Amino acid sequence: MAFPQMLPPTASILISSLLLQLAAASAPCAFPAVFNFGDSNSDTGGLSSAFGQAPPPNGETFFRKPAGRYCDGRLIIDFIANSLGLPRLNAYLDSVGTNFSHGANFATAGSTIRPQNTTLSQSGFSPFSLDVQTWQFSQFKSRSQSFLDQGLFKDQLPKKEYFSRALYTFDIGQNDLTAGYFSDMTTEEVKASIPDILDKFSIAVKSIYGEGGRFFWVHNTGPFGCLAYVLDRLLLRAPEVDRFGCGSPFNEVAQLFNTKLEEAVAQLREDLPLAVFTLVDVYSVKYELISHATKHGFELPLVACCGHGGKYNYNGHNGCGSKKMTANGTEVVIGKSCKDPSKRVVWDGVHYTEAANRWVFDRIAEGKFSVPPTPLRMACKERAV
Numbered sequence: 001m002a003f004p005q006m007l008p009p010t011a012s013i014l015i016s017s018l019l020l021q022l023a024a025a026s027a028p029c030a031f032p033a034v035f036n037f038g039d040s041n042s043d044t045g046g047l048s049s050a051f052g053q054a055p056p057p058n059g060e061t062f063f064r065k066p067a068g069r070y071c072d073g074r075l076i077i078d079f080i081a082n083s084l085g086l087p088r089l090n091a092y093l094d095s096v097g098t099n100f101s102h103g104a105n106f107a108t109a110g111s112t113i114r115p116q117n118t119t120l121s122q123s124g125f126s127p128f129s130l131d132v133q134t135w136q137f138s139q140f141k142s143r144s145q146s147f148l149d150q151g152l153f154k155d156q157l158p159k160k161e162y163f164s165r166a167l168y169t170f171d172i173g174q175n176d177l178t179a180g181y182f183s184d185m186t187t188e189e190v191k192a193s194i195p196d197i198l199d200k201f202s203i204a205v206k207s208i209y210g211e212g213g214r215f216f217w218v219h220n221t222g223p224f225g226c227l228a229y230v231l232d233r234l235l236l237r238a239p240e241v242d243r244f245g246c247g248s249p250f251n252e253v254a255q256l257f258n259t260k261l262e263e264a265v266a267q268l269r270e271d272l273p274l275a276v277f278t279l280v281d282v283y284s285v286k287y288e289l290i291s292h293a294t295k296h297g298f299e300l301p302l303v304a305c306c307g308h309g310g311k312y313n314y315n316g317h318n319g320c321g322s323k324k325m326t327a328n329g330t331e332v333v334i335g336k337s338c339k340d341p342s343k344r345v346v347w348d349g350v351h352y353t354e355a356a357n358r359w360v361f362d363r364i365a366e367g368k369f370s371v372p373p374t375p376l377r378m379a380c381k382e383r384a385v
């Protein structure tokens, strides 16, 4: 029997609908927008809008001027937007010249999942915790839709249908853990706070699902025990380091958080049947870069590129871009950038360089570090294809 000419008509209809389904399953998602929630790892100008600009030399590599990012250039979220064919996200809090046609960014540097009981000036943690970011998102959605109903701001706001088709990205949690340490909690106490932190994370995700969000791309937390601000401030209290010089207790806490995050996301998959979650293991990628920096073309992985003095070129009182008044009344910058940021992993002792962000993005984009292993452009599909 010849194929396919001899097939009865119903069979060929079945086959062509199957082929259509296969084509749909392998077609990229074409996300029309990205809405991001998080901390400084993905802040594209939120904290700067509210509390003053991240000073130069932030932005020097790519933007050639400060651009609201705590980085010499672009962040992972910038590479995400770019690879989806979308413009870089504007900060929701930015009141001048913003364009939200293809998404908005609710992240601010210093944000935590749980609201902190301290002010920014007391502790350095942002008042825009994840619950606040979801309230802002809800305002953004309802106000933008009501303006569109009046025929206003069409070229600055996302179309109504974008909210259910958008990718919702999250990179937050690290500050909840360091906030515990900075308020003198022991490692055991910080570990004990993780279930409550993740309960609040799940509440935030459910509220976005309640607003129609369906596609979630979640970064786990990085190895903050390798970052200068933690090493400099906390190593005296928990002095164990691994063979790469990273503070082991802090990285163990990060890994415990990530294990529990995986459980929380598994539960969310059950509770929110129409949602699609991709959980991305940025911890492993960042740790690989730090622990084998030379192999990957980088150097001095624990030392800040931009800073002022000390073992890690990090000084909590004189950060990247900080200035000092000289005797004759002129200001000089003392928190200076290193010669070649493209060879460095850590920018200012807290955040990664553009070169490191790009390296991490290149490794996570195809899904090799994700559960399930879905590429970014396919993150609307139930299963990897």
Ligand SMILES: *[C@@H]1O[C@H](CO)[C@@H](O)[C@H](O)[C@H]1NC(C)=O
Residues within 6 Å of the ligand: 114, 115, 116, 117
């Ligand atoms: C802030 O205080 C409230 C009330 O005492 C408490 O329930 C909450 O856990 C505290 N938040 C943090 C992050 O410590």
Ligand SMILES: *[C@@H]1O[C@H](CO)[C@@H](O)[C@H](O)[C@H]1NC(C)=O
Residues within 6 Å of the ligand: 087, 099, 100, 101, 155, 156
């Ligand atoms: C906002 O960006 C979109 C897409 O890049 C563009 O089509 C639109 O004209 C922009 N709006 C304004 C007001 O510049």
Ligand SMILES: *[C@@H]1O[C@H](CO)[C@@H](O)[C@H](O)[C@H]1NC(C)=O
Residues within 6 Å of the ligand: 326, 327, 328, 329, 330
């Ligand atoms: C002020 O002092 C700094 C060095 O401390 C020097 O570089 C600068 O030229 C001086 N400026 C003036 C106006 O004298």
